[in-house]
Amino acid sequence: MRSAPLLVRQALAEFLGSAGLVAVVIGCGVAAQHLSPGDIGLELLENALITGCGLLALILAFGPVSGGHFNPVVTLADRAFGGLTNRQVAVYLPTQFAGGVVGAIAANLMFHLKPLTISSHHRSSGGLWLSEVLATFGLIVLIFGLARTDRAASAPFAVGAYITAAYWWSSSTSFANPMIDVSRTLSNTFAGIAPSSVPMFVLMQLIGGAAAVGVVYVLYPAASAVAADIVVPHPQPEPAMEPV
Numbered sequence: 001m002r003s004a005p006l007l008v009r010q011a012l013a014e015f016l017g018s019a020g021l022v023a024v025v026i027g028c029g030v031a032a033q034h035l036s037p038g039d040i041g042l043e044l045l046e047n048a049l050i051t052g053c054g055l056l057a058l059i060l061a062f063g064p065v066s067g068g069h070f071n072p073v074v075t076l077a078d079r080a081f082g083g084l085t086n087r088q089v090a091v092y093l094p095t096q097f098a099g100g101v102v103g104a105i106a107a108n109l110m111f112h113l114k115p116l117t118i119s120s121h122h123r124s125s126g127g128l129w130l131s132e133v134l135a136t137f138g139l140i141v142l143i144f145g146l147a148r149t150d151r152a153a154s155a156p157f158a159v160g161a162y163i164t165a166a167y168w169w170s171s172s173t174s175f176a177n178p179m180i181d182v183s184r185t186l187s188n189t190f191a192g193i194a195p196s197s198v199p200m201f202v203l204m205q206l207i208g209g210a211a212a213v214g215v216v217y218v219l220y221p222a223a224s225a226v227a228a229d230i231v232v233p234h235p236q237p238e239p240a241m242e243p244v
Contacts, residue, residue: 006235006237007087007237009065009066010088010092011091012065013063013065013066013068014066014069014070014091014092014095014099016062016099017058017062017063017066017068017069017070018070018096018097018099018100018179019102020058020103021055021058021070021103021180022099022100022101022102022103022179022183023103023104023106023110024050024051024054024055024058025047025051025107025180025184025191026103026104026107026108026183026184026187026189026191026192027107027110028047028050028051028191029043029047029189029191030107030113030187030189030190030191031046031050031111032047032190033189033190034111043190044167044173047167047173047190048164048165048167048168048173051163051164051167052160052164053160053164055070055156055160055163056156056157059156059160059231060156063155063156063232064233064234065234065235066234067083067230067231067233068156068231068232068234069230069231070096070179071139071177071178071179071180072092072096072178072179073136073176073177073205073206073208074140074143074209074230074231076206076209077143077209077212077213077230081213081216081223081230082224082227083224083227083230084227085237087237088237096179099179100179100183101182101183101186103183104116104183104186104187107187108187113187113189117186117188117189118185118186118188118194118195119184119186119187119188119189119193120188120192120194121188121192121193121194122197123193123194123201124196124197124200127171128171128201130204131170131171131172131174132172132174132175132176132201132204132208133204133207133208133211134170135170135174135175135176135208136205136207136212137209137212137215138162139159139163139166139176139212140208140212140213140216141215141216141219142158142162143155143159143230144216144230145216145219145220147227147229147230148222148223149220152229152232152233153232153233155231155232156231156232159231175193175201176208178202178205178206181193181198181201181202181205182198185198
């Protein structure tokens with residue numbers, strides 16, 4: 001049987017990976033509240049460990065098709081280095097956000113909540129915004145540093161470990177992902193964020209991502225040569241034919 005076009009398969013991989021990531025983040029947050037009520041430290045530990053493991057598994061599962069971005073900042077950074085075409089970016093971004101919405105609905109339904117419950121958890125302060133800049137900055141530098149030094153195969157494990165750690169060292173618990181910001185507004189649970197808090201989170205993440213791209217250019221001048229391996233190596237579309 002003839003396989004689907006590469007871009008269709010990549011869109012599906014980004015959709016499923018994003019949906020899975022949001023389901024993991026929200027689902028383990030709800031489960032932690034049920035299992036450890038009133039113990040915020042233990043709830044956060046459970047949330048961090050499960051999110052890191054879930055992200056690792058999702059990158060391993062879908063990364064060989066799309067690269068395993070599941071994050072608009074990663075996608076935009078990859079485009080800045082030439083690892084993606086404009087067409088791929090135009091497909092990746094909406095499928096990531098659509099997958100995130102589906103993941104939020106699935107998590108809510110698994111725990112017998114309404115499919116969509118708008119979060120009332122306000123997260124707004126200078127410390128949180130700085131935290132998102134730093135968390136996103138570190139994530140992008142890590143991903144491109146691994147690819148540039150021929151260690152892209154270890155990226156799923158390194159990214160999972162980084163996010164697990166960032167839950168603890170960052171005051172915002174390291175969202176570091178605009179798709180996650182938007183999706184977590186749809187669940188009024190431990191993992192939620194109020195819609196009014198999202199614009200500044202997204203802005204700070206974009207600033208952190210842009211700063212990371214600049215630093216990667218300085219640290220790894222030949223980073224563009226391996227941008228196609230972000231987050232993990234995956235197929236590339238055939239180059240367009242030049243007109244004769």
